[in-house]
Amino acid sequence: MTSKWLFGAALAASALSVAAPASAATKFEFWYGLSGDLSERIQDMCKTFNESQADYEIVCVSQNDYEANLQNTIAAFRANRQPTITQISDGGTLDLMLSGAYVPVRQLMEENGYQINWDDYFSGIASYYSTSKGELLSMPFNSSTAMFYYNTDALEAVGFEGAPQTWEQVEQIARDLKAAGYDCPVAFDPTGIWQWWEQFSAAHNQPIASKGNGYEGLDATVEFNHGKFVDQLTWIKKMYDEGLFVAKSKAIGETSNDAFVNAKCQMSSSSIADHGTFAKQAVEGMHWDVAMLPVWEGTERTNTLVGGASLWTLKGSTEEQYKGAAAFYAFLATPKQAEWWSTVTGYIPVTNSGFKAMTDKGFYAEAPYKGRERAVESLTFTPPTEYTRGVRLGNFGAVRLEVANAIQEVLFNNVPVQQALDGAAERSNEVLRRFEQTYAGAQLP
Amino acid sequence: MERRAFYRNGTLPWLLLAPQLLLVLVFFYWPTSQALYWAFTLEQAWGGGNTWVGFANFLAIFRDGQYWATVGRSAFYAICATGLSMAIALTLAMFVDRALKGTRIFQSVFVWPYAIAAPAAGVAFRFIFSPEAGLIGSINDIWPGIWSPATNGWHALGMVIVCHAWLGIGYNFIFFLAALQMIPKSITEAGAMDGARPFQRMLDLQLPLIAPTVFFLMIMNLISSFTDSFGLIDTMTEGGPIGATEVMVYNIYIDGFKGLDYSGAAAQSIVLMVLVIALTFVQFRWVEKRVHYS
Numbered sequence: 163m164t165s166k167w168l169f170g171a172a173l174a175a176s177a178l179s180v181a182a183p184a185s186a187a188t189k190f191e192f193w194y195g196l197s198g199d200l201s202e203r204i205q206d207m208c209k210t211f212n213e214s215q216a217d218y219e220i221v222c223v224s225q226n227d228y229e230a231n232l233q234n235t236i237a238a239f240r241a242n243r244q245p246t247i248t249q250i251s252d253g254g255t256l257d258l259m260l261s262g263a264y265v266p267v268r269q270l271m272e273e274n275g276y277q278i279n280w281d282d283y284f285s286g287i288a289s290y291y292s293t294s295k296g297e298l299l300s301m302p303f304n305s306s307t308a309m310f311y312y313n314t315d316a317l318e319a320v321g322f323e324g325a326p327q328t329w330e331q332v333e334q335i336a337r338d339l340k341a342a343g344y345d346c347p348v349a350f351d352p353t354g355i356w357q358w359w360e361q362f363s364a365a366h367n368q369p370i371a372s373k374g375n376g377y378e379g380l381d382a383t384v385e386f387n388h389g390k391f392v393d394q395l396t397w398i399k400k401m402y403d404e405g406l407f408v409a410k411s412k413a414i415g416e417t418s419n420d421a422f423v424n425a426k427c428q429m430s431s432s433s434i435a436d437h438g439t440f441a442k443q444a445v446e447g448m449h450w451d452v453a454m455l456p457v458w459e460g461t462e463r464t465n466t467l468v469g470g471a472s473l474w475t476l477k478g479s480t481e482e483q484y485k486g487a488a489a490f491y492a493f494l495a496t497p498k499q500a501e502w503w504s505t506v507t508g509y510i511p512v513t514n515s516g517f518k519a520m521t522d523k524g525f526y527a528e529a530p531y532k533g534r535e536r537a538v539e540s541l542t543f544t545p546p547t548e549y550t551r552g553v554r555l556g557n558f559g560a561v562r563l564e565v566a567n568a569i570q571e572v573l574f575n576n577v578p579v580q581q582a583l584d585g586a587a588e589r590s591n592e593v594l595r596r597f598e599q600t601y602a603g604a605q606l607p
Numbered sequence: 608m609e610r611r612a613f614y615r616n617g618t619l620p621w622l623l624l625a626p627q628l629l630l631v632l633v634f635f636y637w638p639t640s641q642a643l644y645w646a647f648t649l650e651q652a653w654g655g656g657n658t659w660v661g662f663a664n665f666l667a668i669f670r671d672g673q674y675w676a677t678v679g680r681s682a683f684y685a686i687c688a689t690g691l692s693m694a695i696a697l698t699l700a701m702f703v704d705r706a707l708k709g710t711r712i713f714q715s716v717f718v719w720p721y722a723i724a725a726p727a728a729g730v731a732f733r734f735i736f737s738p739e740a741g742l743i744g745s746i747n748d749i750w751p752g753i754w755s756p757a758t759n760g761w762h763a764l765g766m767v768i769v770c771h772a773w774l775g776i777g778y779n780f781i782f783f784l785a786a787l788q789m790i791p792k793s794i795t796e797a798g799a800m801d802g803a804r805p806f807q808r809m810l811d812l813q814l815p816l817i818a819p820t821v822f823f824l825m826i827m828n829l830i831s832s833f834t835d836s837f838g839l840i841d842t843m844t845e846g847g848p849i850g851a852t853e854v855m856v857y858n859i860y861i862d863g864f865k866g867l868d869y870s871g872a873a874a875q876s877i878v879l880m881v882l883v884i885a886l887t888f889v890q891f892r893w894v895e896k897r898v899h900y901s
Contacts, residue, residue, distance in 0.1 A: 233864050240654045257867060261653035413757040413847060415739035560866035570849045574758040589673070596667075596868060600649040602658065 187212075187219040190483040191245035192490070195231030195471065196304075197224055199439065203506050211493050218486030228254070228471060229559070239263055239476065246479040246487050249303060251471040253558040255291060256376070258474055259299060260556070260601050265475045265484065267301045267491065274488035278495065282513040286541045287468045290552035293607040294377065300472035301491050302512040304503075306435040307466045307541045308357035310456055314449040316344060316428040325453035329397070332429065332456055336406040339428055349418035349427035350398065350407040352573055353566045357431040357455070358398070359391060360467060364550045365455050365540075366390050367464040371594075376554035379606065380598040384561065384590045387583035390458070396579045399572050409573065422450075431455065433469055434537035437508035441530040452533040454540040464550045465543040470509060501525070510537050554606065556597030561590040639880070645873035652867040664874035673850070674858070674875075681833060681854040684768055688836075689828035692772035693821070696779030701809060703780075704787040714784070721777030725835060729842030732770045736843075756844070760851025763844045767852050770839050771832060779824050786820035787813060826890040830883055855879050 194204055201224045208222040225231035228251040238244045250258050258264060271278050280288070280298060287302045312326060320338035322331075336347035350358070363370050368389045373382035401407040408427060410418040419436060421427040423443040437452060444450060457463050475487050493499055500516045503509060505525075511517045517538055520526065526535040544550070555561055568586035571577040646664055648657040668674045699717050703710050720728070738744045738754050747754050756762040790813060798808045814821070837856050840846060846853040846861060853861065856879060863872025 229865065236652055236654075236867075257652060260655075261651070262655050263653045409758065411757065413844065415737050415744075415757070557867050560862075560868070563861070563865065567849050570758075570847075574848060575760075593866065593868070596649070596871070599658075599660075600651055600870075 187217060188480075188482040188486050189219045189221055190247070190479060190486045192220055192222045192247040192249075192473075193225050193231055193235060193245045194222065194249040195225055195228035195251065196249075197226050200304075200435075200507060203503070206506075207494075207499070207503065210499070211490055214493065215489065218489055220486065220490055232257075235476075239478075242478060244476045244478055246483045247473050247475055247490070249471045250300070250474050252290060252467070252469050253553065253562060255300075255472070255552070256554045256556050256558065256606075259293075259554075259607055260604050263477055264299065265477060266297065266299045267473075267475060268297050268299075270475050270484060270488050271491065274485055276488055276492050278492075279515075282515050284468075284512060284514065284517075284538070284542055286465050286546050286551070287512050289546045290468050291472045299607065300474045301494070302468075303473045303494070304435070304470040304507065304509045305468050305512050305541075306433045306470045306509055307468060307537050308361035308431060308455055309434050309437075309537055309540070310453045311422055311430050311432060311436075311440065311450060312453065313422070313425060313428040314451050316425075325451060326429070326456055327453065328459045329394075329456050330459050333397075333401065333406070335429070336401065340404075340406055344428055345405070346408040346410075346421060346427040347429060348401070348407045349410045349421045349430040350402065351411050351418040351431075352409050352570045353411055353413075354418065354431070355562050355565045355569065356469060357433070358394075358569070359386065359565055360553065361455055361469075362394055363391055364465065364467045365457050365463055366461050367547055367549055369549045370553055371555055374548040375552065376556075377548075377551065377606070380556065380594075380601065380604065382555065382594065384555075384587050384594070386565065387580070387587040392579060392583060395569065395572060395583065398569075399579060402573050423448075433508070434510060434534060435470065435508040437534055437537075438506070438530075439508070452536060454536055454543075463543055464547055465545070466540045467550060467552060468541060504534075505531070508534060510534065510541070555594060556601070557593050560593045564590045564593070642873040642876050645870050646877045648870060650869040650873070652869060657870075660870075664870050665878075668871060668874055668878070677850075677853050677855050677858045680764070680852075681856075684764070684771070684836065684854050685829050685832040687768045688771040688775070688832045689825060691768065692775035692828060693779050693824055695772070696776045697783050699776070700780050700783035700787055701805075701813070703784055705805070717780045718777040720774055721781075723774065725774060725838030726842045728770060728774055729839045732766070732773075732839075733843050736766050756848075758848055760848055763848055763852050767836070767839055767843055770843065771836055774839075775828055775831065779828070782820055782824055783817070786817040790816050823890065826886055830886050833879065833883060833886075855882075 192208070194201070196204060204222055204224070208220050212219050223245070225234050228249070231249060232251075232254055235244060235248045235250075244263075268278075268280065283298070283302060284305075287305055288296070288298060291300045291302060292298050310326065316339060317323075317326075317335060320335060320342050322335050322338070326332050326335060332348065339347040360370060362368075363386070368391060369375060369385040371382045371384045373379050376382040398407060402409065408421075410416055410421045410427065416426075418427065418430045419432055419439070422430040422432075423440055423445065425445050425448045434452070440450065454463075455466060473491070475484070479487070494503075495513075497516060497519055500511050500513070501520055504511050504516075504520065511520060517535075521535065525531055526533075546552075564586040568582040571582045572579050645657075647661060648659050649664075650657045696717075699713070703713050703717070734740070735742045736744065736754075736756060738747055738757060744754060754762060756766050794812060794816075795808055798812050803811065833854075834856055836854055837860065840852050840854065840857045841860070844852040846857050855875065859872045859875045859879070862868045862875065866872075
């Protein structure tokens with residue numbers, strides 16, 4: 163009976179792909195997992211591409227979010243109705259790599275006669291989406307990293323100038339704010355594991371998993387229950403109990419982003435991609451700024467991980483459609499288009515030359531774009547290390563869920579930190595072992 | 608007198624049956640056989656291949672303490688939602704059956720909730736129960752922090768159960784009312800003449816007489832709370848906080864779609880299916896034989 167769910171999802175997904183009527187231009191589909199404002203920007207982008215040439219017509223379909231897009235793409239792929247291009251988030255990279263369902267982007271571009279300087283991509287971005295030999299498998303698209311946002315008015319009110327750079331400073335500011343009558347010094351999203359766990363680990367060069375975060379084999383085990391993240395969660399719990407960190411999420415009724423732009427909470431951590439949205443939504447008269455994620459005093463900061471998603475070209479399309487996909491990627495990489503995308507969203511440029519061109523033009527010199535260059539600084543702070551080049555874990559979504567649950571157990575149910583993280587680690591390792599068995603004998607590309 | 612229709616043409620009955628058989632085949636047997644196959648293999652999410660593992664998937668879920676927690680939670684959910692929904696529906700049906708003022712209006716009004724799709728009701732109830740802005744949430748203004756379904760698992764589970772019960776009231780109400788109206792008026796009148804108050808009559812006369820309906824509804828409600836809770840949970844809590852509202856059917860969704868563990872989810876589907884089949888079996892074999900007017 164319940165297996166109807168599986169079938170229903172497959173059916174719904176395949177119904178979405180509409181057969182193309184005969185026309186001069188070759189049609190191909192692009193499914194993506196963004197909604198709202200960002201979805202409209204993608205539609206603008208598709209329109210520009212279609213108007214820029216007459217040979218191809220891209221049909222861009224929003225699937226609402228990354229998760230739904232992944233599920234629908236898989237269902238469609240199994241039913242042979244998949245789009246030519248699909249957008250897969252950072253955490254789903256290994257699932258795709260082992261699927262055998264894609265055409266490597268480098269091969270695609272070479273076969274269709276495009277010359278691309280692959281070394282131009284930021285190393286932190288390339289390392290997440292490349293094979294061990296450094297060949298990019300998917301096209302870097304919307305790239306971001308986690309940042310720390312703060313309300314400059316509030317911080318000045320308690321006598322703090324500039325950006326908080328260490329967690330010690332954050333704690334001090336939070337105490338001062340509380341004493342000055344602010345009831346939400348820091349907005350903490352208990353499901354925001356990407357910024358509070360993965361990116362914290364990267365900035366402090368802490369392993370998320372053994373074997374170099376899984377890059378050296380499918381037999382990796384998670385490592386988040388040792389090292390600095392344990393201390394970090396202990397600290398977060400202390401801050402939460404003292405009312406210095408306030409839980410904010412969709413389930414609670416207000417997201418941490420909303421609490422920040424409404425000036426209810428004075429500090430928050432979120433993606434650089436939200437920079438544009440914050441500028442639009444911040445209540446009138448509110449002054450705010452963005453900084454790299456704080457680190458603990460005495461830490462040698464390392465680069466943070468690239469977030470967001472990349473574009474995968476799926477098997478099963480016609481040669482003409484692949485030509486169209488290649489033309490679309492080439493279009494995305496043009497300086498004009500890359501700058502437009504970075505301007506209307508908060509996503510960062512993905513190449514050194516793109517970033518340099520925008521810096522030279524003075525793009526980052528003043529509001530409202532000032533501050534976004536710090537995301538690039540954070541992403542390229544050091545060359546990627548063993549633990550900051552990315553995460554290569556199978557079914558990473560399930561691991562993320564375990565960590566999110568552990569954080570909430572600690573915060574809401576007073577489960578001891580070590581016990582909660584050990585439990586999450588044990589279950590995460592089971593997920594990884596299952597994945598290893600499912601792909602028994604597979605080699606990481 | 609018994610009437611029967613005979614077909615001389617042997618193929619005609621099959622032709623008439625065909626649309627229904629086709630539907631059942633396509634929408635039940637095909638996906639079920641697929642799930643059954645996956646449950647005994649390790650299926651790659653992208654369909655790249657699979658390996659036969661026998662009962663390993665079942666052993667894995669039975670070894671998993673958190674799986675048993677979802678089973679226990681499902682049972683709790685089913686019993687509470689069924690009990691609550693049936694008790695309220697029975698009370699309403701009793702009043703409507705007594706032909707008080709406005710009975711005809713209530714007769715149709717009480718059925719309405721059944722026509723509302725679970726996800727739509729879930730969204731509405733999420734607003735009503737929202738701790739920051741909702742109707743129920745306003746008690747937080749009096750006692751801050753007393754209502755917190757986003758952090759307190761029991762609050763969240765209670766909230767979903769109440770909504771599930773509310774949705775089922777209409778369905779239960781119709782069956783109860785129909786059953787009550789089938790009872791010959793003379794019996795209740797006789798009871799009344801002997802001096803039994805309405806409550807006494809309900810316990811001693813009406814309830815025993817509608818026992819078959821009560822048992823039928825109980826089984827239907829139990830089955831529905833095992834399988835239909837998905838829409839509500841997905842819109843209201845997404846299984847949270849910390850998995851406190853993860854019942855069996857939602858766990859299947861999380862493991863299968865969010866965790867891309869198709870085989871584990873398929874094995875869980877089979878377990879749930881067996882459970883529902885068992886309940887149905889009880890309904891047909893046990894309840895229909897034992898419960899009758901006497």
